[in-house]
Amino acid sequence: xxxxxxxxxxxxxxxxxxxxxxxxxxxxxxxxxxxxxxxxxxxxxxxxxxxxxxxxxxxxxxxxxxxxxxxxxxxxxxxxxxxxxxxxxxxxxxxxxxxxxxxxxxxxxxxxxxxxxxxxxxxxxxxxxxxxxxxxxxxxxxxxxxxxxxxxxxxxxxxxxxxxxxxxxx
Numbered sequence: 283x284x285x286x287x288x289x290x291x292x293x294x295x296x297x298x299x300x301x302x303x304x305x306x307x308x309x310x311x312x313x314x315x316x317x318x319x320x321x322x323x324x325x326x327x328x329x330x331x332x333x334x335x336x337x338x339x340x341x342x343x344x345x346x347x348x349x350x351x352x353x354x355x356x357x358x359x360x361x362x363x364x365x366x367x368x369x370x371x372x373x374x375x376x377x378x379x380x381x382x383x384x385x386x387x388x389x390x391x392x393x394x395x396x397x398x399x400x401x402x403x404x405x406x407x408x409x410x411x412x413x414x415x416x417x418x419x420x421x422x423x424x425x426x427x428x429x430x431x432x433x434x435x436x437x438x439x440x441x442x443x444x445x446x447x448x449x450x451x452x
Contacts, residue, residue, distance in 0.1 A: 283407040287416045290329040290360040290370075290409075294321040298352050308347035309354065314374065315342065318356055318390060322370040325358040326394035329368055330406040334394040337367055338430050342390045348376035354387070361416070362423035366403035367395050369423045391426060 294317060296302075302313045319336060326334040348354055355375040360368045374387040398404035411420040425444045431437035 284410050285407045286410050290325045292325045292358045294356045296354045303350045307350045321356040321358040322392040325370050326368045329360040330396040332396045337393040337395045340391040346387050353377040361419040363406045363409050
């Protein structure tokens with residue numbers, strides 16, 4: 283079975299309250315990562331119609347801090363599905379609703395595994411990318427997956443066929 287990438291889209295919105303901030307009045311990174319994990323899990327569950335668990339979180343670089351009183355918008359969408367795992371791409375935006383402007387905070391990739399009723403990995407539907415951005419994210423997902431597997435000790439570097447192509451002449 284196949285599903286469109288956009289069918290998994292989730293947009294989560296949160297208000298940055300005092301309890302969410304550090305001593306500089308900025309949203310704490312850990313709180314944002316918590317919200318991102320929820321948004322990504324919802325996108326993965328929409329795609330596979332099953333419970334999911336977080337398998338990995340890629341590098342998260344914070345470009346612009348989100349201030350107290352601002353709004354956080356997290357856009358999450360499944361970019362590609364493998365056997366039982368799914369890569370979810372997220373874009374995070376801050377919004378100053380008083381001054382009426384939005385700004386990019388960061389992007390990240392999370393990986394989730396779908397579970398059967400016994401808590402074991404189960405197969406997931408393939409992803410159909412439609413837009414140019416979805417196709418670009420889909421095409422890069424295999425390279426990112428191989429890098430994750432190498433860094434996690436689950437793949438040997440010489441087995442990463444997609445990564446080899448980046449560094450060798452054909």
